[in-house]
Amino acid sequence: MTKAPSQAYNSLVSRDKKVLCQTYGRYPLAIERAVGSRMFDLDGKEYVDLLAGIAVVNLGHSHPELLEVMSSQAKDLIHISNLFYQPKQVELAEKLVATCDCDRVFFCNSGAEANEAAIKLARRFMRTVRYKDACEIITLSGSFHGRTLATLTATGQGGRIKEGFDPLPEGFVTVPFGDIEAMRAAIGPRTAAVLIEMVQGEGGVLPLPEAYVRQVQDLCQEANCLFMVDEIQTGLCRTGKFWAHQHFGLTPDVFTTAKGLANGLPMGAMLVKEHVARGFAPGSHATTFGGGGVLSAVASKVVDIMLRDDLAGRARDLGNLALDAFRKIQADLPGKIKTVRGLGLMIGIELSGPGEAVHAELRERGFICNLAHGKVLRLLPPLVIAEDDLLAFAAALGDILKQDK
Numbered sequence: 001m002t003k004a005p006s007q008a009y010n011s012l013v014s015r016d017k018k019v020l021c022q023t024y025g026r027y028p029l030a031i032e033r034a035v036g037s038r039m040f041d042l043d044g045k046e047y048v049d050l051l052a053g054i055a056v057v058n059l060g061h062s063h064p065e066l067l068e069v070m071s072s073q074a075k076d077l078i079h080i081s082n083l084f085y086q087p088k089q090v091e092l093a094e095k096l097v098a099t100c101d102c103d104r105v106f107f108c109n110s111g112a113e114a115n116e117a118a119i120k121l122a123r124r125f126m127r128t129v130r131y132k133d134a135c136e137i138i139t140l141s142g143s144f145h146g147r148t149l150a151t152l153t154a155t156g157q158g159g160r161i162k163e164g165f166d167p168l169p170e171g172f173v174t175v176p177f178g179d180i181e182a183m184r185a186a187i188g189p190r191t192a193a194v195l196i197e198m199v200q201g202e203g204g205v206l207p208l209p210e211a212y213v214r215q216v217q218d219l220c221q222e223a224n225c226l227f228m229v230d231e232i233q234t235g236l237c238r239t240g241k242f243w244a245h246q247h248f249g250l251t252p253d254v255f256t257t258a259k260g261l262a263n264g265l266p267m268g269a270m271l272v273k274e275h276v277a278r279g280f281a282p283g284s285h286a287t288t289f290g291g292g293g294v295l296s297a298v299a300s301k302v303v304d305i306m307l308r309d310d311l312a313g314r315a316r317d318l319g320n321l322a323l324d325a326f327r328k329i330q331a332d333l334p335g336k337i338k339t340v341r342g343l344g345l346m347i348g349i350e351l352s353g354p355g356e357a358v359h360a361e362l363r364e365r366g367f368i369c370n371l372a373h374g375k376v377l378r379l380l381p382p383l384v385i386a387e388d389d390l391l392a393f394a395a396a397l398g399d400i401l402k403q404d405k
């Protein structure tokens, strides 16, 4: 039976509702602390974290090596501004470009800000390097690119995300997901760039077909517009490669990342090829906190650990194990699960009916995941999660679905 909320929880919720802008639909849960792949609520109840702060805490909570870097770097240098050369920032950029085909990095504070930088760069590159009046950015239906005015306009979803924010910026076109003819028809002389995810995360964990993404890159090359990939959620080993576009041998002109970069400290980055980087000049784009000392030192350690411990390989292997376990439940309990899909440790289990009761029961049993679009259980566990935790989640899910939730 569900336990009544404690007085401590009720009191926190009423204080939250009084002083915070109510922009989030929160789960009925208040988390006090977290370590590794475990979270603990106000009353000390333990949960297995299969969400990792929405693909952020990839190395788990309170990682000891990151805590060490954080505190020692804080003693040396926290922030000085981008008016100065900073060793930790350069070191991180060198490590990031070594993981991919891009040559230069711009650091910022969030995913939306990284996409905002990519959109601005694409337009300015066309104007100042190519001398073309090409400003349009093409994105896909179902995509999610952020909540700033430009990135929410780029986002291919309706509903609350855009409602009430008119007038939205001009120069954005959305085409249907997976329809290559629609993409071909949309790309024209005014196209600056196409921006796509490899797996639509907020869209409900929808991997894009390999043939389609290759064709999109080819179309961009033929049309001489930029091919840009949003790796904010898929990047940094999450899908079983360091970057998700590497599954398909793609070489984007620009890609963006954030979430897992500093394992919970706010940091985003845009990575670009050398010739495209010429679209920015000193003074054309900036951000106060981008690439600060502590952020860069922590992110640098994140990259080291990911490479040292082959977390991409771990995400691939654990992802396959989890997908197999969920597909077995799907086969054993016909009519309960519509589809199981994903790449690495980015997994969506689309239930055949509404998912709220199943999601709540999982939480009750101590498992934290996300419910997207009311029916997709979305799993983005820390990449260091134990195999047994994933199997325990699968067993709990099978048990709940058997009981006709």
Ligand SMILES: Cc1ncc(COP(=O)(O)O)c(C=O)c1O
Residues within 6 Å of the ligand: 110, 111, 112, 113, 115, 144, 145, 146, 147, 197, 201, 202, 230, 231, 232, 233, 258, 259
């Ligand atoms: C693919 C993608 N792009 C952009 C964003 C926006 O990132 P942020 O919330 O850090 O601005 C997100 C966040 O969920 C995302 O998943």
